[in-house]
Amino acid sequence: MVFPLALGLLVAFPVLAQRGEERGQNRPRANQGRVPPPPPRRDNPRSQPEPERHDSRRVNSTPHVNKDHWFGHDRPDDKRYHFDRPFEHGRFEHFGPSYRYRIERFDRDHHRLWLPGGFFFEVAAWDWPICTDWCWDCADDFVIYEDSDHVGWYLLYNVHTGVYVHVSYIGT
Numbered sequence: 001m002v003f004p005l006a007l008g009l010l011v012a013f014p015v016l017a018q019r020g021e022e023r024g025q026n027r028p029r030a031n032q033g034r035v036p037p038p039p040p041r042r043d044n045p046r047s048q049p050e051p052e053r054h055d056s057r058r059v060n061s062t063p064h065v066n067k068d069h070w071f072g073h074d075r076p077d078d079k080r081y082h083f084d085r086p087f088e089h090g091r092f093e094h095f096g097p098s099y100r101y102r103i104e105r106f107d108r109d110h111h112r113l114w115l116p117g118g119f120f121f122e123v124a125a126w127d128w129p130i131c132t133d134w135c136w137d138c139a140d141d142f143v144i145y146e147d148s149d150h151v152g153w154y155l156l157y158n159v160h161t162g163v164y165v166h167v168s169y170i171g172t
Helices: 002-018
Strands: 064-066 069-071 105-107 112-114 120-123 142-146 153-158 164-171
Touching (some): 120 153
Antiparallel strands (some): 064 069, 105 112, 120 164
């Protein structure tokens, strides 16, 4: 009787740690306080990254989300995102706005991060400059999205800055 109960709790714990329940003390600060829906797939492979234009003639070309609109996403046919073997380490299944994560471990030298449950990712080298100043070991929350334009890639979205970067799933 005790063994099945202990086994059930052991299996349930990583799932509970991944649940994306809104926490009042740590509401998203970006995107008008909401976690955005997944980015839409673009049909034109030559679609250019769309910058956000402000009334004051200021242009923000950093990859980010505002008012649920994904700005700055690289072209679907950008050769940097080609994998000879997409999903070589398997598929990460716990993605989307219903899952929020805190980074459990971070390797700044190799640009790798670990989520609860031992899942780890590597930030794309060309996106690394965008997120070097993120507080990886603070209370910032992150959401993983499947990249709808680049097969085999995921997007790591910071719910407090609104900025996202490309990450590849390395496994557990």
